[in-house]
Amino acid sequence: EAQVTQNPRYLITVTGKKLTVTCSQNMNHEYMSWYRQDPGLGLRQIYYSMNVEVTDKGDVPEGYKVSRKEKRNFPLILESPSPNQTSLYFCASSVTGYSGNTIYFGEGSWLTVV
Amino acid sequence: GENVEQHPSTLSVQEGDSAVIKCTYSDSASNYFPWYKQELGKGPQLIIDIRSNVGEKKDQRIAVTLNKTAKHFSLHITETQPEDSAVYFCAATSSGGSYIPTFGRGTSLIVHP
Secondary structure (H helix, E strand, C coil): CCCEEEECCEEEECCCCCEEEEEEECCCCCEEEEEEEECCCEEEEEEEEEECCEEEECCCCCCCEECCCCCCECCEEECCCCHHHCEEEEEEEECCCCCCCCCEECCCEEEEEC | CCCEEEECCEEEEECCCCEEEEEEECCCCEEEEEEEEECCCCCCEEEEEEECCCCEEEECCEEEEEECCCCEEEEEECCCCHHHCEEEEEEEEECCCCCCCEECCCEEEEEEC
């Protein structure tokens, strides 16, 4: 089954404790991306990757890091989480990074930073 | 950059009624307009899309219309059912460069039985 899998789905952590949210897709997609969803603000892009070893900032990259060493994986790293990073996070992928391709989203990761 | 406005933020209808969600965009180079449905506890899922060379597209009870001149596009759901209750997002993407869709802020649709 074609899917985007992210883990963990739910996490409560403390300020400053580094954490990684993993994302994996099994569709051989070139394009992968991370979004955060906050009430009233919709989906905002954090980082995206057009292909292996190619990443770039989205609209809200501050406080996040990513890497794309393999085509299928695109982890999101919070080096020193802060409470304002409490949010619902989605990983997404698409065949390529060009207009007109369907974006497939993961099920989401609820992150709470206390 | 692109700016997408989506209205209303909340829409409440009775089962069987129609629902319309409207979006406007700012970048005249945008040429692809998908709509996503997000059910509770799940990620958004594409339900219908339209390209700039088409004015309307239908798929059973849902349809999308596009007015390029006015830079707005709309989602129409007819004969709404309780399972249509969800958050709906519109998006606009440009024909040039990389695929970085700009999403609207979402519409929470509630269909009352």
